[in-house]
Amino acid sequence: MCGIFGFSYLSNNETNKFSIIENDIKLFTQLSKIRGSDTFGISASSEKKNFVYKVNADPEKAIKRKDYNFFLKNSIDEINSDSNKFLTFIGQTRLVTNGTKFLYVNNQPIIVKNIIGVHNGIIVNTDHATAEKTVNLEGHNIKSDSLEFYENLDKIFHKNNNFIIDYLNYLKSVIGNYSIAFRTLDSSKIILSSNCGALYYLYHEDKNFLVFSSEKSFLINFLCKSKIFKLNKKKINNNIHQILNKTIVYDEKEKNFYNIDHGKSLDNDLSFLDKINFSNKSEFSSINNFSNERKRFQKLKKCTKCILPETYPFISFDNNGVCNFCNGYEKQKFKGEKELAKVLDQFRSNNNEPDCLVGLSGGRDSSYGLHLLKKKFKMNPVAYTYDWGLTTDISRINQSKICGKLGIEHIIRSANISKKRSYVRENIMAWLKKPHLGMLPIIQAGDKSFIDYGRILSKELGLKLVIHFTGYQLEQREFFLGFAGVNQLLKNNQRMVSYSAFNKLKMFSFYSSQFILNPNYINSALLDNFNGFLASFVRKENFMHFYNYINWNEEEIKKVLKEEYDWESDVSYGKNQWRMGDGQTAFNNFIYYTVAGFSEYDNFRSNQIREGLISRDEAIRLAEEDNKFKYNTLKNFSEIIGFNLEDVLSQVQCIPKLF
Numbered sequence: 001m002c003g004i005f006g007f008s009y010l011s012n013n014e015t016n017k018f019s020i021i022e023n024d025i026k027l028f029t030q031l032s033k034i035r036g037s038d039t040f041g042i043s044a045s046s047e048k049k050n051f052v053y054k055v056n057a058d059p060e061k062a063i064k065r066k067d068y069n070f071f072l073k074n075s076i077d078e079i080n081s082d083s084n085k086f087l088t089f090i091g092q093t094r095l096v097t098n099g100t101k102f103l104y105v106n107n108q109p110i111i112v113k114n115i116i117g118v119h120n121g122i123i124v125n126t127d128h129a130t131a132e133k134t135v136n137l138e139g140h141n142i143k144s145d146s147l148e149f150y151e152n153l154d155k156i157f158h159k160n161n162n163f164i165i166d167y168l169n170y171l172k173s174v175i176g177n178y179s180i181a182f183r184t185l186d187s188s189k190i191i192l193s194s195n196c197g198a199l200y201y202l203y204h205e206d207k208n209f210l211v212f213s214s215e216k217s218f219l220i221n222f223l224c225k226s227k228i229f230k231l232n233k234k235k236i237n238n239n240i241h242q243i244l245n246k247t248i249v250y251d252e253k254e255k256n257f258y259n260i261d262h263g264k265s266l267d268n269d270l271s272f273l274d275k276i277n278f279s280n281k282s283e284f285s286s287i288n289n290f291s292n293e294r295k296r297f298q299k300l301k302k303c304t305k306c307i308l309p310e311t312y313p314f315i316s317f318d319n320n321g322v323c324n325f326c327n328g329y330e331k332q333k334f335k336g337e338k339e340l341a342k343v344l345d346q347f348r349s350n351n352n353e354p355d356c357l358v359g360l361s362g363g364r365d366s367s368y369g370l371h372l373l374k375k376k377f378k379m380n381p382v383a384y385t386y387d388w389g390l391t392t393d394i395s396r397i398n399q400s401k402i403c404g405k406l407g408i409e410h411i412i413r414s415a416n417i418s419k420k421r422s423y424v425r426e427n428i429m430a431w432l433k434k435p436h437l438g439m440l441p442i443i444q445a446g447d448k449s450f451i452d453y454g455r456i457l458s459k460e461l462g463l464k465l466v467i468h469f470t471g472y473q474l475e476q477r478e479f480f481l482g483f484a485g486v487n488q489l490l491k492n493n494q495r496m497v498s499y500s501a502f503n504k505l506k507m508f509s510f511y512s513s514q515f516i517l518n519p520n521y522i523n524s525a526l527l528d529n530f531n532g533f534l535a536s537f538v539r540k541e542n543f544m545h546f547y548n549y550i551n552w553n554e555e556e557i558k559k560v561l562k563e564e565y566d567w568e569s570d571v572s573y574g575k576n577q578w579r580m581g582d583g584q585t586a587f588n589n590f591i592y593y594t595v596a597g598f599s600e601y602d603n604f605r606s607n608q609i610r611e612g613l614i615s616r617d618e619a620i621r622l623a624e625e626d627n628k629f630k631y632n633t634l635k636n637f638s639e640i641i642g643f644n645l646e647d648v649l650s651q652v653q654c655i656p657k658l659f
Helices: 018-035 066-080 145-157 163-173 216-225 233-239 271-275 289-298 337-345 364-376 393-406 417-433 437-461 478-482 501-517 526-538 554-565 585-596 600-610 616-626 631-641 645-653
Strands: 003-010 039-045 049-055 086-094 115-123 176-184 189-194 200-204 209-213 240-242 246-251 256-261 285-288 356-359 381-387 410-414 466-468
Touching: 003 018, 003 115, 003 176, 003 216, 018 039, 018 066, 018 086, 018 209, 018 216, 039 066, 039 115, 049 066, 049 289, 086 115, 086 176, 115 145, 145 163, 145 176, 163 189, 163 246, 200 216, 200 233, 200 246, 209 216, 216 233, 216 240, 233 240, 356 364, 356 437, 364 381, 364 393, 364 554, 381 393, 381 437, 393 410, 393 554, 410 437, 417 437, 417 526, 417 631, 417 645, 437 466, 437 501, 437 526, 437 585, 501 526, 585 600, 585 631, 585 645, 600 616, 631 645
Parallel strands: 049 285, 356 381, 356 466, 381 410
Antiparallel strands: 003 086, 003 209, 039 049, 039 086, 115 176, 176 189, 189 246, 200 209, 200 240, 246 256
């Protein structure tokens, strides 16, 4: 399972040096890694200062990272400035068994209000064990059993009774196996417990230090090579003890050491535990690398009118802090229903024969557009869908409901699904070799045949009018071009084929240069990618873009779709269902948000502000909700495409941030 380790000691001028401590943590990490290599974490503490670093990366790679070394050096410097010279380090190399490692709170050491700790094992009677695992409105995976254990422990801590007795009673209720090491944040006490024996310790009474590890051999090898604890091998072997159905309480400050047998009666034999005092009122500080990253994220300069940050391509701010995109923005001028009716009148059939071809994704825009086209404008459309391998089940269900209720023929064109998915996988793996945000849209290059099928089917069916439910200005995303080095102002969510010739050439040059710099793109997906470029930028189309005419009324759309068609939302995608029919959208947005500090949602909400639809405060709140980690959606995407989600997202999180 996992490897847990730690040591606590009274430092001196020699043993509190960064190089000495760094060496010993590295040594313990390398020994423990064979028990788990999914994540790494370490806490560094004195009596009232606590620092935690954890990252979902291979432990040996983690301890070579610049941010780890920076974190460790700063935390040691801070701790050494404290008058108390007891140093405590608790670490873990994790093998993920439950609870995604992409929820920072799941990774170890676990941080709750009053406790920092690690856990090895599986506890089966936590709250999540009986919870529904597939339905989660915020798109988050369940908490880990370790996190729930420590959350429960934190509640016990607040009872202000004898914490150790309450803790031992709580352990009686635990079903499963556990090896636990933790310290309360405002005390000098370390608690170790195990009901399976996967925890060993050496306590040196004279020198007043404690060292522990998941395996005896790890502990022996560590102590033989440690630069802090210099013991001969005989001294080591004779003093290592296993913790099995026992709890160790070590008070480094008071030099007290308690060895508590779980089998003894709490009432009769453990009255001495009343002497072990815990306080939840002392002042202490707790800093972790996640909070530091969040601080950097929160310090991003953002437009004072919209919510676009300084990492947005080609952004600039005036003296009032308003960005150039806001200053240059023109509200969308819809052509109006009368103009739409004039166009449709030219094609409408009088005998209920098909008179137009429409693209249907199963999302809100196309579902509502099809409703209006049939019911309000009395057209007789044929719907078509191009399934390139990432169409979601929810989208298919919605397509079926809409077409069935309206009596509309639905033509489906399917790609070679296994090939298309393999192309997506190859594009992702190639992108990860040399990640560049300008190349990220290559992941969905295969869906562009949707445009081609509009041309093909209209000819086959003899229909001169092709309608796509696009054209809404809120959906335009300049950063797709911007990250590729192209600065073009978009209007009415214009099609890529309408970009200037100069910018099309720049796009082609950018893609060509990336292919040269990263030959991994030259794979079996190459021709499909090139066809996607031609369909997007070269082949002209004269489709009608429905939302150039019709204003978008969010509440009306939701009301109509729900009441008339029982239209279904994808709960794993979150409350904002924009682009929910795209299997890879959540993946791309995770990357944009992680690396650049914003996503398509921030862009969408900023456009809503400019259109006067929402306030900036509301946009901030909604974008925060939109950008929540959509684990279930990402997991489904990874399973469809065929890659290891944990490995890929680990690589994404290691990409240097733009902020």
